[in-house]
Amino acid sequence: MxxxxxxxxxxxxxxxxxxxxxxxxxxxxxxxxxxxxxxxxxxxxxxxxxxxxxxxxxxxxxxxxxxGIHPAAPEQALPMLTEDEAYEYAAAKRSSGRWTGLGVLLCASGVALLIAMDTLFENYGSEDMGSLLGMVGMFVLVAAAVGMFIHSGMKLDRFKSLEQGFQLPYTLRMELQHGQALYAPTYRLALITGVCLCVLSPALIFAAAYIDDDFAPYGVSAFLLMAGVAVFLFIYYGNIQGAYTKLLEEPFIAAEKKEEERIAGVVGAIIWPLATAAFLFTGFVYHRWDVNWAIFPITGILHGMLNNVYRILNRGKVSS
Structure with a gap:
């Protein structure tokens, strides 16, 4: 065959x-x-x-x-991907997802630590000391996260040639399709768990505020940690699914798809840092930890809306 x-x-x-x-x-x-x-x-x-x-x-x-189709100009045949190369890429993608997910979790933990330390020491009349310790802890965790992001990116650098397209032997394609089918329940469970954590995490803020308004910042810290765990699940298991998707895609890459991914990355690189800055500003300046957590889900919705609007407009131009 x-x-x-x-x-x-x-x-x-x-x-x-x-x-x-x-x-x-x-x-x-x-x-x-x-x-x-x-x-x-x-x-x-x-x-x-x-x-x-x-x-x-x-x-x-x-x-x-x-x-009425005419042959295109002759071009170089796409390289055939070997079994070792395919499974090495899948392993690198899994490892990259693990390090990236842990990095995001560390960033969330750093902000949670800053909020918790600031609130704890404020209750004992030493707010400056709490802010100092929290900032030091946050920057240490963020620095470790940045190192993880760099390490994660370097793991995939040697597979950039796959973006130019490749072919798979028939038997290897069948093996990968079988592996993807076996992995589907695990991926589905990870998504369901992550979504449930995202939905339930704001309840920690309301529960802490219900006990005492002064406990609301601790609820925000717990919310960030739970949301960080959810994001880890999305990234780690999503990377594994992404490896199967990449390996089993058709041996060509549409320019429109690559452009959509590039625009989505640019939008995310702008909107999420702004959301984080707004979250920290409203928290430390106005002490509204009880409500400013909503900035992140609102940002996620806006990000998705902007990407969908661009995709619709771009496809409209192509069809016309």
Missing amino acids: ETIIVYLNNMFASLPKTLEMQRLKQEMLSGMEEKYLELKRAGMSENEAIGIVISEFGNIEELTAEL
């Missing part, structure tokens, strides 16, 4: 890399696979089955002529 896959890839190598071509290729692959299995069940040998399948489905010129 792998011989048929290679033959089909060579047939489509000179054709435009469009969604229409990819759909046509998948339809032909499904038909060839079905015919191949039918011939094998009929008792034919491997070579006989492959020869018949190729003879029946191998005339791409007539099909493209009917569709």
Whole structure:
């Protein structure tokens, strides 16, 4: 069957890399696979089955002529990814997710520590000391988080060549699809757990404020820690799912998709630091830890809205 896959890839190598071509290729692959299995069940040998399948489905010129499709300019064939390279990328992606998730959790822990120390020492009449200790602790944790982010990025640097496209052997693709199916329940459970933690975390603020208004900052600290754990789950398990998605995607990358990801990254790089600055400013200047936690979910909603608006407008331009 792998011989048929290679033959089909060579047939489509000179054709435009469009969604229409990819759909046509998948339809032909499904038909060839079905015919191949039918011939094998009929008792034919491997070579006989492959020869018949190729003879029946191998005339791409007539099909493209009917569709009015002309071959594109010849280009270099995409490299074939080996099994070792695929699993090394998956392992690096998993490790990167772990370090990135821990870094985010440390950042949240640093802010939580700052709030808790400031409130604790304020109750004992030494607010300056609490702020100093909290700031030192926060910067230590943030510095460690930055180191984790750098380490995480360096793990994936050697796989940048995958962005140029690649092919997978048929057997390896089947193995990865099977692994993705087995991983799906774990990924689903991680998402459900993370969402539940995000939904329940604000309750800690209300519970602390209900006991005593002075305890509200401690509730904010607990909220940040719980939200940090939720984000860790999203990043770590999302990276594993992302590795499967990347390895199993079609052997071309749409320019529109890459541009959307770039714009989303730029928006996130601006909006989230602003949200964090607003959170700290309203907390330390106005002491509104009981309500300013809402800045983060509101920012998340705005971020998603901006990305969706850009995607809709961009697709509208492409279609017109």
